[in-house]
Amino acid sequence: MTLSFTGADWNAIAPIDVLAATGLAVLLADLVAGRKQSRYVSIIIGLVGVLVAAVVAGRQFGHEYDAFFGGFMTGGFATVFEEIVLIGTAGSLLLYSTMGAASRVPGTVAIMLWSACGAMLMAGAANLIAIFLGLELLSLGLYALCAAVDRKTARESALKYLILSSTATAFLLFGAALLFGATGSVMLADLLNPSLASNPVFWMGAGMFLIGLVFKLSLVPFHTWTPDVFEGAPLPVTAFMSVVTKAGALAVFARFTYAALPAGVASKLLLPVWIVAGISMIVGNVGMLAQRDLKRLLAYSGIAQIGYIVVALAGGTPLGLRYAIYYLMAYAFMNLGAFAVAASISGPNEEGSELSSYNGLARRRPWLAAAMTVFLLALSGLPPTAGFLGKILILAVTVANGYIWLAAALIAGTAISLYAYAKVIRAMYAPEDGRHEGDLRPFVPLAWASAAVCAIAVIAMTFYPLTPSNVLPLVR
């Protein structure tokens, strides 16, 4: 067999190419741009690149093509996840308008764009090699990004992430190797063979593969790294990890559960995952209660939120996948919005990540406080936000699939989470106690715009619940 790729193969990964080239463009522009402009030049070039990539990816929607001999599938599923990755990337890039030392911004922006390439690859990856490639590309960039600030906690965060993430990757890789051993093929589609159900190597491989994924999704019991890594990493990187990494991992997880498991196997193999998701909803929300740092709070919140999304996939129905994607999209906007507000009230020292800096924010910055309220209400599932609609959709599909206990866990977790989110709202609106009266950060157009767009998106998604309808056939 000769390996020859056609133009269509290259077209399929065109969005990834655009993003990769943008990273190079950012570095080149830094050579030309003056020291003062380099920050904004990098961000703007990055945003333009993301926008172009989004358009290129959007044009592929509905055009199914198995590029690279089925290694990368375009169509609906990949496009949707690519768009979410791009939204997450754009939202994180914007945060560099207040964050970090100016001299480092171009480099970090470029690395972030390349990391996003990995997540985009995961969105379309349909064989084990492509999945691994995407995951590694995503993670390698993140190790550097986590450490890209002069702070002891950042280096600690990077090291922790490196070690734990490598462990997860090792599981994933070992699992992939066993799956290959069981089937003699790296294609996910070849796992659909029902005779595999009696093959212990397959069970072991699939189990280890799932452990690797659950680790990346940071579900209980593999969640403990998340708060520490999130806390230490720079704010934009935290935002990136909370949205993009999870979107990539979720794409792989969804494709694996929907398109790679024989029907009889799926219900048995995945039951532990649903249980783990149910526990994550409780543990994540309980973990939030005592936090004093926004990044830690959102780390725990993310553990629970990903639990909600994974629960939607229980039962393996097309509707479940649609609602998982809907909630993921909503989650991306809520999280990015919250981080944008945090960046807007932060200086170089990231004051915005301390919850105490939100005391009396409504007096100082009423619009930011209002936006933050929208995001927190959305995270806790209160109307009129996409969080509310997402929850009811997930509840409906969970009940319809017969997983009533998961629905109950979701309800219990949500009830717990309210206190943690509303605590921040309370702090913003409680009558002023005099602290933090003086430090009013200047108006930052990009971060404010990001918060505004996210707030509008979170509310608009409630009334126009766009869930891509023809995604499932394209998972394959």
Place this chain on the structure above:
Amino acid sequence: MPLVLVSILLPLAAGALLLMLPRSDRALSRLLGTVVAAITFGTVWLAGTRDWSFHWLSRPFVSAFHFGATPVSFWIALLLALCTACAIAACRVERTRDFVALLLALEGTMLGLFLSRDLLVFALFWDLMLVPVFFALVGWGEHPATAWRYFIYNFAGGLTLLLATAAFGVIYGTTDVIGLPGVSLIGGWAPWIFAGFAFAFLVKTPVWPLHTWMPPTYAGLPSAMTSVVSGVQSKAGLYGFLAIATAMMPAALYRYATPLIVLALISLVYGALIALVQNDVKRVVAYSSLSHLGLIILAIASGNRLALDGALVYIVAHGLFSAVLFLVLGYVEEREETRSLPQLGGLGWSNPRLSGALCIAALAALGLPGLAGFAGELLILIGVYQNGYVWPANVALVAIVLASAYMLRLYQGIMNGPQRKDLPVRADLTWIEGLAVAPLLAALVLVGVYPKPLLDNAVTTVQSGPIP
């Protein structure tokens, strides 16, 4: 734009616009707020039962932003608009502008709840109406813990409501069902779904033992907000029972009738007994609410048509007199700077108008014939007797007698007796303050003398046939 939509959006928009006014402004925001609430009264009245719908979801179940009064919710919506207008006119708090904006937001979200014809939209506004009260408790409450208690209790109720709504939608295929004749949910899931709804409704009403959020909330909020929350928001659960539980799941309701009656009776008696010994005047009324609303739960659980009609009358009556009571107690607290019954006394000498307002409201609360409370109580008791619940009706009668005791204790403790030397003597009600409670008092008399309009419509919508 359809009037029913105007009714909901106008207060919300006006509340948001108020925030653009200068922060120091007091009179203008009160005036605007009162006018807006009065206009919504008009639009609700004019809209009648005409409805308006906007498609929302087609999967996993059909759902629409479908608004329109049912003959039951029509009266509650009017009550809400009236109470809000009076509360805004009467409110005197710091940061008036923000407070009025919250009251308007509360009105808008609650109108959305009562006027929604879709279960999912009902659930949406159920959660949404908690937010303004939470903000009020944060900004003006007496104790931070109260805000949590209120929010978390009611949010938990909202979540079971949400789960029940989701299950209802999945099983029935659509949630666009409120006020629709012939909707009935049967099957093995129905009791569970009913339980989900009922938990939310019982928390909101509240009923013993889910009431612990209520006394601190009612006491801690500024009186103007309390009058709306106690007068109307507490009716959301009862309205839910009438419009959802009774109308769509009568069999499940019948199945749970005994535990509901037991809870109702405990609330009736327990609330009355606590009200008898409470010293905080606002808590007296709060516990009296627990007792009075227990009577309505009893009526609903009995499943008798007459009792259900009585329930609607009593819902309106209780809304009116508890709103007046809280507003008047707010005036008292403002004048004497205390809410403690032993410290108060003899105010009637210097404040005859204040005394008169409290007197009428207290008499309505204890069920004096000719005032609204009596009409509702009578119908409920007759209905409950009719369906053979003799003992529950007897117990309820005892509680109603206790109501006279604690209401008279409240009135006498504040107004009668010798003039106290240690209390400041302040001027009687100003004409604005008087005007703020006058419409409510007039409505109390009107409903008491002529409750027929409420009864005419109620039977047709609360489609509770003879329950098996």
